Amino acid sequence: MCDTLVARPGATATGALLFAKNSDREANEAQYPMFVPAASHPKDATLRCTYIEIPQALKTHAVLLSRPFWMWGAEMGANEHGVVIGNEAVHAKIAPGATPALIGMDLLRLGLERGANAAEAIDVITTLLATHGQGGNCAHKGRFEYHNSFIVADAAGDAFVLETVGREWAVERVATKRSISNSYTIGSGIERASQGAAALAAERGFLKEGQAFHFADAFANRKRSALASGHQRWCRTSALLNARTGGLTQADMMAFLRDHGAQAARNEQWRPDGILGGAVSAHATYGPVRRFGQTTASWVAELGQGRAVHWLTATAAPDTGIFKPVFFGPGYEGAALPDFGPAPTDVFDAKTRWWRHERLHRAVLRNYPERLAAYRQERDRLEASFAARVEALLARGGGPAEAGALSRELWREADAAEEQWLERVRAIPENPAFRPSGPMTAHWGSLARQARMR
16 A cells, blocks of 8 residues: 655745655555666567566666566656656456556656656557556565556646546646545546446446546545545545645655654554554555555655755655755756665565564564664754755756765665664663553564564
8 A cells, every 4th residue: 555645846845746655555565766767669579577578668767766676666756857757556346357468667667668648648648558457466476456647747736536447547637736546536527538437337327417527536446545544544644734834844844744644643652563444654554454565665856946856765765764865857867866775685685675674674573662762853853953954055057977876875874874874773671561461563574584584
């Protein structure tokens, strides 16, 4: 389960577009940043996606992706032209396709590789959807098929919500601020839709003759979305966006991705144990909601007004980690990228950043209020210093080489800080008052054994 947010330039402090996403997947399903350069391809070339082969485009754009290690596609990403996309699982009254086709993460990556702006990326996704359909298992372990929704935006300030059911779809243009979660949200404010969308709704009895076509009312499986707390989290992210009266900043977006819901915000002793409900930042727990899933990567982007800055955790659990800057997009090429290190798998490997952070994350969960408090303020100060140094570079017009050097330096500082925080956290005893419940302890123990994590 995931959450994606966007704010167009008129709603932000800098006049740049802001985009943010938490990717929620299985707790051991490591995810990592991956750069793919622009390329030209032979006329008859084909492309192997996660499950199926499709014709390759003659040219593909350079992309920066956050990619679950086992699939071809990505959970979120950007391209060299300043297009950003995040996707969500959505649940319809019509069952999703089990036959292998393109999965939502494939469509996201294809939209970035082939679309030079947000409108083009939507055309890419909807054309491929009509041609190849969507379907196939999207789970790392077990089975999980779903339809998809997307926020697609670009450095020019355009932003759209695209929601799909099978091969049909609808698009809504974002007015100022918008979020999506694991529920359908497009109503009657449809800018355009596939030719068969309303006909499908009528054929299935979801749209009566003479009734206005409301995409969400027609197709949404409300009970299934409730199990994923999709509507609850959409209400929470919408409230967070709308509560901000001044211009939104990248720091606001980071705070939203770390949010645990209204109840947690009022309780300093809150801990992630049991049903998380409206929590935007999720930890694997027990119970019917998010039992196996958690936030496995987080991303905030600032695009436009001379900015092409992406803030990535490159780790799970943004509340226990730190956002680090990457310069990528108009004005910056691959030379500005830091070293992301080796790609992880679902087995613990201390050489990978994602699994190194898991030592800290999982230690914090053993006494969440006290252990997180041991370094949270220091993390916030360090993150603020990163933002100040990035602002200074942008103000003096630093080029790709300088931006790359700064990014690499800040990523090294973040890694070193996390090592110190791990030692500090481990020195704090587990407190019986905050110790995880028996079911949660058993669940995380099972996850550790599966990952061969001592």
